[in-house]
């Protein structure tokens with residue numbers, strides 16, 4: 045399919061797209077794991093799932109929220125009680141919010157801000173000189189399809205500058221949203237976490253019916269999909285679960301022949317503490333290199349190209 049439209053925008057269209065607003069929580073430069081080449085990742089706030097192993101827990105809620113990284117607190121002396129103590133004492137959110145305004149180290153700060161597509165794309169375009177070898181813009185999160193107007197605006201503004209585009213998605217979104225975004229996407233990195241609906245629901249909060257249906261639809265459209273398989277011990281890293289996922293993907297057709305295996309890590313642990321939340325998967329055992337290699341072999345045996353990482 046032709047999924048690399050590069051329309052010239054009229055001044056009115058550009059102005060309309062640049063004015064679209066949404067909530068993001070980060071723009072990460074020089075990423076090498078989220079599509080080809082060097083990427084600029086825009087992290088959207090909001091996700092329909094609640095995966096217990098999520099490495100970006102600050103992405104899940106739609107609205108901006110306060111985070112408190114205690115190790116950055118210098119006990120600045122502005123208050124009778126330093127902010128970590130304030131949180132432990134169950135201080136009202138309003139008090140923490142007020143402190144976030146004047147924290148000298150950023151130890152307490154808001155995660156997420158409302159931005160226009162125009163301001164985001166101008167920041168992204170600073171990286172354009174580094175987009176040789178296919179690099180470009182990646183929409184991630186959170187789940188970018190929860191803010192479809194901002195996602196579409198950013199993709200169209202990027203394509204108007206001939207910038208490569210990618211979307212990382214959990215797939216739980218309305219089909220119409222995906223179909224609207226696909227024409228502006230060069231790469232779709234699509235998570236398949238489990239093929240068993242009940243296990244999927246138990247550990248992510250929702251079953252996988254919509255996710256798998258959407259992937260079937262993308263395959264039928266010939267969309268440029270790479271499947272991502274996060275390997276989560278205690279959820280889907282057992283050989284039978286990996287085999288079932290690989291066989292499902294291999295049976296899709298439509299050119300979906302590649303799987304990126306993403307071994308579980310706990311790099312997001314400090315964020316749970318910063319948000320005052322439990323991290324249910326913190327003590328999950330890590331897979332050894334040999335165990336990861338064995339899962340890669342299972343995926344490859346289904347006739348799929350497979351790599352570790354992305």
Ligand code: SF4
Pocket residue numbers: 091092093094095097098099100101103104185186187214
């Ligand atoms: S889909 Fe991704 S961002 Fe959403 S909760 Fe799961 S791991 Fe986190």
Ligand code: SF4
Pocket residue numbers: 116117118119120121122123125126127128143146147148149150151152
């Ligand atoms: S304002 Fe910042 S540095 Fe001062 S006590 Fe609070 S978290 Fe610590």
